[in-house]
């Protein structure tokens with residue numbers, strides 16, 4: 001199938017604000033479009049979204065497909081799926097990327113199923129690679145055993161679609177002098193669209209300091225076994241002015257908030273210091289702090305794979321070492 | 333109001349044993365020998381929600397469906413013991429190697445041709461695949477609306493539900509949906525029940541149907557490996573360039589050491 005060599009990004013807006021993960025995804029799309037000598041285009045759906053389209057241009061979008069209508073203010077899964085699928089059929093992009101947040105993960109699979117193409121979830125990276133003499137898009141996702149990474153590619157169907165984890169790519173620097181083409185697309189609601197309607201959207205402020213963007217992250221795993229342990233970790237974080245993240249079991253036990261899950265299903269962080277406590281170091285987790293400048297790992301098991309991915313490993317029981325650390329670091 | 337309810341469930345490797353799962357370095361396929369299997373935890377919540385709806389609307393019928401290899405039938409037996417009325421097992425060698433689209437297609441072939449449910453309930457995500465893609469793709473292939481990340485569902489009338497869709501930081505969307513529709517649920521939607529001795533006994537008398545590719549009249553190009561547009565093309569060992577200095581000893585000394593290292597590295 002021949003395509004127009006465009007790399008598309010779904011630019012999600014909520015209440016008139018572009019989502020950070022969409023801008024990060026745009027950063028990845030810029031990289032990929034250079035590799036394939038193509039162009040980057042954003043698909044923007046909302047009510048009065050003209051100013052956001054300009055903003056996307058300043059971030060590097062060479063084209064913006066803008067679909068604006070009062071009915072489209074909030075995400076509506078049927079309408080958004082239809083709009084994007086029809087645009088794909090009309091313009092035939094080479095790739096289409098979505099941020100892997102909750103709404104992105106609701107929408108991307110539906111679009112992929114409607115246009116019958118492949119979709120890879122929660123990619124930690126995407127690049128062009130030569131396989132069997134052909135340049136192809138390859139996604140990397142963590143595999144099971146310690147540090148194994150799986151590479152996934154697409155068959156001949158286009159666009160190649162992927163959702164990119166939050167923090168996996170960098171948001172480009174905006175530049176007001178950039179020029180781009182804004183293509184406005186008309187919207188007419190169909191009976192199908194109206195089968196599902198968002199009546200209300202309530203956004204909340206993070207209850208805990210978000211791990212994304214934090215200079216220091218303290219992250220706990222299943223080694224946390226009680227509320228007291230949670231307090232201990234929090235105390236260490238407070239001493240350091242750090243955000244608290246954690247592994248999936250820690251999240252499931254509600255020791256850390258859902259939004260601060262570290263790893264392929266959660267956030268990818270790049271703080272100057274990352275302290276992992278009582279987490280074994282599964283690839284799904286450690287891919288989330290690969291970009292940290294300095295990593296300290298605390299675990300009582302000397303064989304834990306976490307010690308393979310840290311700068312400084314401390315083999316100790318968290319109940320003993322964390323209070324000592326709090327003491328030692330308080331006085332800095 | 334009697335509803336036809338279908339709940340999609342999947343057997344997964346027990347997450348307690350994830351560190352023992354290895355990958356075949358050549359094919360990239362997962363080797364899970366000796367790793368115990370369980371029902372995907374969120375699918376228990378999906379089933380619980382299905383049971384609650386069934387109990388609320390007399391005459392409703394709940395079908396549990398899975399696609400998987402022969403051992404996966406266990407999760408259906410479990411579903412029957414918990415209170416599902418019938419089980420449908422989609423199992424065929426030709427289904428093997430399916431990515432999410434091929435999985436969704438196979439489930440949709442059953443739902444569309446034989447199931448015709450008013451409401452399909454899925455887990456929001458499986459713990460071993462964690463794509464969360466199957467549910468929206470199944471809905472799309474059936475041409476019905478879907479809502480993921482559902483933490484509350486309320487029936488307005490027999491053809492309309494309102495679902496609460498959780499989004500980041502505790503926010504949410506209130507979504508009104510016309511049935512037939514699919515919802516994918518998160519853990520907080522309910523507390524799951526335990527199986528009873530009576531439930532276990534009753535399970536033996538319930539309908540259990542196994543269907544293969546031929547019975548579904550599935551297009552061979554759309555199932556299993558052949559029907560999967562994404563492919564594993566390789567695996568590699570992640571090389572991480574870190575100092576890997578591992579220390580043990582008295583915690584006071586270790587704590588001092590951490591402090592020194594952090595000042596050396598100019599972090600504190």
Ligand SMILES: Cc1cc2nc3c(=O)[nH]c(=O)nc-3n(C[C@H](O)[C@H](O)[C@H](O)COP(=O)(O)OP(=O)(O)OC[C@H]3O[C@@H](n4cnc5c(N)ncnc54)[C@H](O)[C@@H]3O)c2cc1C
Pocket residue numbers: 220221222223224246247248249250261262263264265266277278279280281282283284285298299300301304316317318319347350351459460461462
């Ligand atoms: C597709 C997929 C996606 C996934 N996505 C993610 C993800 O995004 N994020 C994620 O975290 N996981 C994810 N997982 C799960 C991941 O594979 C691991 O199961 C998980 O990271 C393990 O968490 P853990 O290290 O906290 O628990 P464990 O592996 O059980 O490790 C606990 C560690 O704590 C240590 N410990 C126990 N007590 C103490 C103590 N008192 N003091 C010091 N140390 C102690 C133990 O020695 C052990 O090393 C995913 C899995 C799959 C299949």
Ligand SMILES: Nc1ncnc2c1ncn2[C@@H]1O[C@H](COP(=O)(O)O)[C@@H](O)[C@H]1O
Pocket residue numbers: 340341342372374375378397398399400432435439453454455456457458459461462463464465466467
């Ligand atoms: N093989 C399968 N058989 C039945 N249901 C499935 C299967 N795979 C996924 N599902 C359903 O889709 C949900 C999301 O799965 P996933 O997309 O793999 O994260 C699960 O919680 C199940 O409800």
